[in-house]
Amino acid sequence: MKIALSGYGKMGKTIEKIALGRGHEIVLKISENIEEYNLSEAEIVIDFSIPTVALKNITTCFQNKLPVVSGTTGWLKDYEKAVQVCNEENSGFIYASNFSIGVNLFFELNEKLAKMMDGFKDYSVEIEEIHHTQKLDAPSGTAISLAQQIINNSSKDGWELDKAKENEIPIYAKRIENVPGTHRVSYNSEVDSIEIKHTAHSREGFALGAVIAAEWLFNKKGVYTMKDVLSGLS
Ligand SMILES: NC(=O)C1=CN([C@@H]2O[C@H](COP(=O)(O)OP(=O)(O)OC[C@H]3O[C@@H](n4cnc5c(N)ncnc54)[C@H](O)[C@@H]3O)[C@@H](O)[C@H]2O)C=CC1
Numbered sequence: 001m002k003i004a005l006s007g008y009g010k011m012g013k014t015i016e017k018i019a020l021g022r023g024h025e026i027v028l029k030i031s032e033n034i035e036e037y038n039l040s041e042a043e044i045v046i047d048f049s050i051p052t053v054a055l056k057n058i059t060t061c062f063q064n065k066l067p068v069v070s071g072t073t074g075w076l077k078d079y080e081k082a083v084q085v086c087n088e089e090n091s092g093f094i095y096a097s098n099f100s101i102g103v104n105l106f107f108e109l110n111e112k113l114a115k116m117m118d119g120f121k122d123y124s125v126e127i128e129e130i131h132h133t134q135k136l137d138a139p140s141g142t143a144i145s146l147a148q149q150i151i152n153n154s155s156k157d158g159w160e161l162d163k164a165k166e167n168e169i170p171i172y173a174k175r176i177e178n179v180p181g182t183h184r185v186s187y188n189s190e191v192d193s194i195e196i197k198h199t200a201h202s203r204e205g206f207a208l209g210a211v212i213a214a215e216w217l218f219n220k221k222g223v224y225t226m227k228d229v230l231s232g233l234s
């Protein structure tokens with residue numbers, strides 16, 4: 001595939017390495033205003049940029065008939081707008097808060113555990129995420145996805161950073177030098193705790209998942225998720 005990278009920072013560079021290793025070509029690296037770039041050589045776009053430009057970059061790609069895999073977090077209030085433009089332009093789109101295969105397995109575990117724990121009122125649930133100090137958004141997109149899964153499978157009706165109300169899930173965001181991404185969901189009672197945790201050891205898992213998603217999306221139209229991608233792999 002001829003790939004354009006929207007965002008050439010820590011993730012863009014890791015994706016470049018993985019994509020080249022899988023026989024793809026990087027034809028464009030977008031680091032500033034997308035309108036300044038010629039997109040015509042690209043066949044697909046992988047977007048790991050910044051929250052304030054993600055929607056513009058993604059929709060500009062759709063308008064140029066390019067499918068997009070996006071992992072940028074912190075812009076999700078505009079997700080439905082991106083979906084609408086994708087459908088209007090008959091393009092292809094996959095967004096995931098986390099492309100790592102391990103985290104997507106962790107998501108399945110989280111959903112199952114939330115269903116199991118729902119009846120046990122002695123336990124309170126909380127989420128902790130730890131990332132490197134350059135991260136722009138808090139809580140992480142992955143932590144929000146984990147919270148949303150718990151909300152969908154329990155009587156919880158929201159989440160809050162740090163101070164949650166009675167029926168909400170507290171998310172604690174910590175920033176520590178060089179941590180690629182750690183997520184923990186814990187259920188605590190007076191007598192014990194049950195925890196599930198995912199620890200990324202590097203950015204390679206996120207990058208590999210994004211390239212696999214791009215390979216899967218290539219030549220498809222429509223809006224998909226990592227569940228669609230992974231159901232084709234297992
Ligand atoms: N979904 C997933 O699996 C993962 C998502 N992420 C997310 O990906 C995003 C990028 O993460 P990193 O690479 O660590 O950040 P980074 O800060 O290293 O890279 C972002 C890059 O975007 C560039 N940029 C600035 N304006 C731009 C524009 N107008 N168009 C295109 N690029 C522009 C910056 O120059 C920078 O190089 C973040 O939102 C992060 O949360 C990160 C890892 C995994």
Ligand SMILES: O=C(O)C1=N[C@H](C(=O)O)C[C@H](O)C1
Binds near residue numbers: 206
């Ligand atoms: O910014 C990061 O680095 C990461 N961001 C994603 C998120 O916000 O969940 C995914 C991963 O944890 C790394």
